[in-house]
Every structure is written in C-alpha cells, then in structure tokens.
Amino acid sequence: MDFFQYKNNKLYAEDLLVSELAEQFGTPLYIYSRATLERHWKAFDSALGDHPHLVCFAVKSNPNIAILQVMAKLGAGFDIVSQGELERVIAAGGDPHKVVFSGVAKNEKEIARALELDIRCFNVESLAELQRINEVAGKSGKIAPISLRVNPDVDAHTHPYISTGLKENKFGVSVDEAREVYRLASRLPNIKVTGMDCHIGSQLTEIQPFLDATDRLILLLEQLREDGIELEHLDLGGGLGVTYSDEMPPHPSEYATALLNKLKQYTNLEIIMEPGRAISANSGILVTKVEYLKSNETHNFAIVDAGMNDMIRPALYQAYMNIIEADRTLNRESKIYDVVGPICETSDFLGKQRRLAIAPGDYLVQRSAGAYGASMSSTYNSRPLTAEVMVDGSQAHLIRRRAELTELWELESLLP
Ligand SMILES: Cc1ncc(COP(=O)(O)O)c(C=O)c1O
Numbered sequence: 001m002d003f004f005q006y007k008n009n010k011l012y013a014e015d016l017l018v019s020e021l022a023e024q025f026g027t028p029l030y031i032y033s034r035a036t037l038e039r040h041w042k043a044f045d046s047a048l049g050d051h052p053h054l055v056c057f058a059v060k061s062n063p064n065i066a067i068l069q070v071m072a073k074l075g076a077g078f079d080i081v082s083q084g085e086l087e088r089v090i091a092a093g094g095d096p097h098k099v100v101f102s103g104v105a106k107n108e109k110e111i112a113r114a115l116e117l118d119i120r121c122f123n124v125e126s127l128a129e130l131q132r133i134n135e136v137a138g139k140s141g142k143i144a145p146i147s148l149r150v151n152p153d154v155d156a157h158t159h160p161y162i163s164t165g166l167k168e169n170k171f172g173v174s175v176d177e178a179r180e181v182y183r184l185a186s187r188l189p190n191i192k193v194t195g196m197d198c199h200i201g202s203q204l205t206e207i208q209p210f211l212d213a214t215d216r217l218i219l220l221l222e223q224l225r226e227d228g229i230e231l232e233h234l235d236l237g238g239g240l241g242v243t244y245s246d247e248m249p250p251h252p253s254e255y256a257t258a259l260l261n262k263l264k265q266y267t268n269l270e271i272i273m274e275p276g277r278a279i280s281a282n283s284g285i286l287v288t289k290v291e292y293l294k295s296n297e298t299h300n301f302a303i304v305d306a307g308m309n310d311m312i313r314p315a316l317y318q319a320y321m322n323i324i325e326a327d328r329t330l331n332r333e334s335k336i337y338d339v340v341g342p343i344c345e346t347s348d349f350l351g352k353q354r355r356l357a358i359a360p361g362d363y364l365v366q367r368s369a370g371a372y373g374a375s376m377s378s379t380y381n382s383r384p385l386t387a388e389v390m391v392d393g394s395q396a397h398l399i400r401r402r403a404e405l406t407e408l409w410e411l412e413s414l415l416p
C-alpha cells in the first residue's frame with residue numbers, strides 16, 4: 001500500500017491532506033511518511049531472515065535526525081561517510097556499534113572520533129587510508145576493525161555519475177590488488193580485519209550486476225581463507241534502485257533473497273547491506289507552489305517556488321522525477337509544461353514536458369523525493385533550506401524548520 005495516495009482526487013500523506021500541510025507549513029516543503037520508511041527498512045531486514053545480518057541505512061540519502069531516529073528505533077545500522085553523519089546518528093539515538101564508515105577521504109579527526117565511539121567497522125578505500133587508520137588507532141590505544149572496499153570492476157548499468165564499481169572510478173581497492181592489501185592489513189598491529197565490502201553504484205534496476213559483484217567477492221573471500229584470513233562479515237553496499245518513472249527494479253525482498261541464495265552456505269558470515277534510496281526515496285515528496293504560469297511561442301512554463309537548490313537531481317543527472325497535482329478537483333485546463341524554479345540557472349527545473357492541470361497558487365508534488373533531495377540541498381541564491389515534516393498517521397511533526405533569512409549569514413562576518 002502506498003502511503004501517498006489520492007482519495008477523491010486529493011493527495012494524502014498517510015491520513016493528512018498534502019495541500020493542508022502545505023498551507024500549514026509553507027512551501028517548498030518536504031513531507032515524509034514514517035510508515036513508509038519503516039516498511040522499506042523492514043523489507044530488507046525480514047528478507048534476510050535468520051541469516052546473521054545488519055541493514056545499515058545510508059545516511060547520505062537523508063540525514064534528517066528524525067529519519068535517523070525512526071531507523072534507530074527499528075534497530076537499524078547506519079552507513080556513514082563523515083563525522084557529521086556520525087554525530088547525527090548519535091544525536092538520533094543510533095547505536096555506534098552498528099555504524100560502518102565508508103568514504104574515500106576520512107581524515108585523522110574523523111577516524112579518531114569513530115574509534116572513540118567504537119564503531120562497527122571502517123570500510124577502507126585505499127592502502128594509504130589503511131595505514132592512516134593504523135596510526136590513529138595506535139595513538140588512541142585502540143584496535144580498528146576494518147573491511148576493504150573492493151572495487152569489483154562490474155558495470156552497474158546506471159548513470160555514469162552514480163556508478164562506482166568500475167576500474168576508472170575513484171572508489172575502493174581493485175579486486176586484483178585486494179588480496180595483497182588484506183595480507184598487509186592482517187600484519188598491522190592496530191588493525192583487525194573483520195570484513196569485506198563493495199558498492200557498485202546507485203539506482204541499479206537489475207539484479208545481475210549485484211550478483212556478479214558478489215561472485216567476485218566470494219572468490220576473494222576464498223583466497224583469503226587460504227591465506228588464513230577469516231572474515232566475519234560481507235557488506236554488499238547499497239544501490240538498489242526505485243521507480244521514478246517506468247523502471248522496474250527488483251523489490252528489496254527479491255534482491256535480498258537473491259543475494260542470500262548466493263551466500264547461504266556461509267552461515268556464520270554476517271551480511272551487511274547499506275541501502276539508502278530504496279528506503280528513503282519513495283518515503284518522501286517535495287511540495288511546491290505554482291507562482292506563475294507563462295508561455296512563449298514554443299513552451300509553457302510553470303514557475304514554482306522550489307528550485308535546484310532544493311532538489312538538484314534533475315539538474316545534476318537529468319533525472320526524471322514524477323510531478324503530480326496535489327488537488328485534482330480544481331478543474332484546471334491541462335497543458336504541457338516545463339516545471340521550473342526560481343534559481344538563475346537554465347538547469348533549474350524539476351521536470352520538463354509534463355502534462356499538468358494547474359493555476360497559480362496550486363500545489364504540485366514531486367514524487368520519490370525522500371532520497372538525495374533535502375540531503376543535497378543548498379542555499380544557492382540565498383534561499384533558506386526547505387522545511388521538512390514527518391507524517392505519522394494523523395500527526396505531522398515539523399522535523400526541520402525553514403531558516404530565517406538572517407540565519408543564512410550567521411557564520412559569516414563583516415570585515416573590521
Ligand atoms: C558506500 C555507499 N553505500 C551506500 C550508498 C547508498 O546507495 P543507495 O542510496 O543507492 O542505496 C552509497 C551511495 O551510493 C555509497 O556510496
């Protein structure tokens with residue numbers, strides 16, 4: 001069941017009318033459904049069944065601390081890529097022992113803080129990083145649990161900007177070098193080798209690349225056994241896609257079951273997953289108000305109050321995201337529009353060539369906006385970050401207020 005659905009042609013978020021939420025909290029506005037977030041995380045968790053596992057929510061997809069709190073209450077783990085994300089997890093009540101730390105450029109301070117909190121594992125992306133973690137752990141009197149992020153050189157068949165598992169990408173240690181780096185790691189005094197990880201890209205809509213990557217990891221895992229290196233966990237990363245238009249990605253349970261099938265004889269090997277988008281994207285919408293309609297010889301434009309600073313995916317990846325009316329009872333004339341924002345950039349659009357029935361003052365909804373929406377937003381053009389609301393049944397909680405305009409320069413100062 002979809003928790004964002006029309007009843008009598010008016011869009012609801014769980015039990016609440018989207019247009020009323022827009023009136024109450026103003027626009028642009030991100031609205032999330034708690035029930036949807038929970039259902040999506042549980043789909044992964046339950047598909048992995050009795051096999052030892054941990055489903056780590058990829059914080060980068062939506063780091064709002066209320067969202068992390070919902071995850072923490074479910075018992076989720078977290079995949080982080082910075083100290084900022086780590087502190088958010090802690091602030092939200094997350095368990096640091098369920099945190100895996102990815103990212104290509106971990107600095108000493110971040111490593112020290114993660115060691116202090118006894119995180120589950122560092123997902124190490126290079127030999128140089130491994131050596132740095134060993135040094136920082138030595139200084140902190142800790143033993144750092146590590147996994148090597150293996151780059152399996154598998155084509156994820158996704159947008160080139162969000163493909164990460166090819167040789168030419170900056171991520172991880174190549175599958176050919178990994179065995180040697182593991183041998184080295186196993187001899188470092190302040191390192192404990194606990195796992196292996198990979199993440200081949202985002203918005204994958206086919207299962208096969210995941211299976212191919214897993215095969216390469218299993219091969220390496222067997223080679224490590226020959227070297228006397230036993231792993232405790234295998235982290236298969238995130239990357240499962242969602243439906244933005246007509247993609248048909250596998251359901252999380254189908255995906256998890258397929259991977260589990262490959263690994264079922266490894267009964268003691270804990271499986272870690274790092275889904276972000278598959279949990280958060282369709283748990284959220286972006287509501288925006290039509291400010292003006294205008295037309296020229298070739299185009300009709302719906303000029304709305306949300307811009308690429310609020311949702312950059314269309315501008316950055318030419319991503320298609322569905323746009324629908326919040327209220328279909330208003331009896332407007334329908335036309336084909338480019339839905340554009342207030343930012344002074346030609347790439348500032350939410351969608352192009354969409355049939356919509358709207359008038360100024362109406363609300364439009366961009367669907368699937370819960371992942372990489374608010375998290376990638378900026379204050380470009382000195383626009384405050386958009387407010388965010390969590391709907392929980394018939395309750396709406398403001399989980400991020402819109403900043404006052406003066407707060408936008410709080411960190412700056414005039415010259416003396
Ligand atoms: C290491 C790592 N894990 C997990 C994710 C989450 O990816 P997704 O949101 O596609 O599930 C990402 C982002 O692509 C990532 O870089």
Ligand SMILES: N[C@@H](CCCC[NH3+])C(=O)O
Nearest residue numbers: 060162202203313371372
């Ligand atoms: N930000 C991207 C996904 C990148 C995931 C991070 N590795 C998107 O919106 O699709």
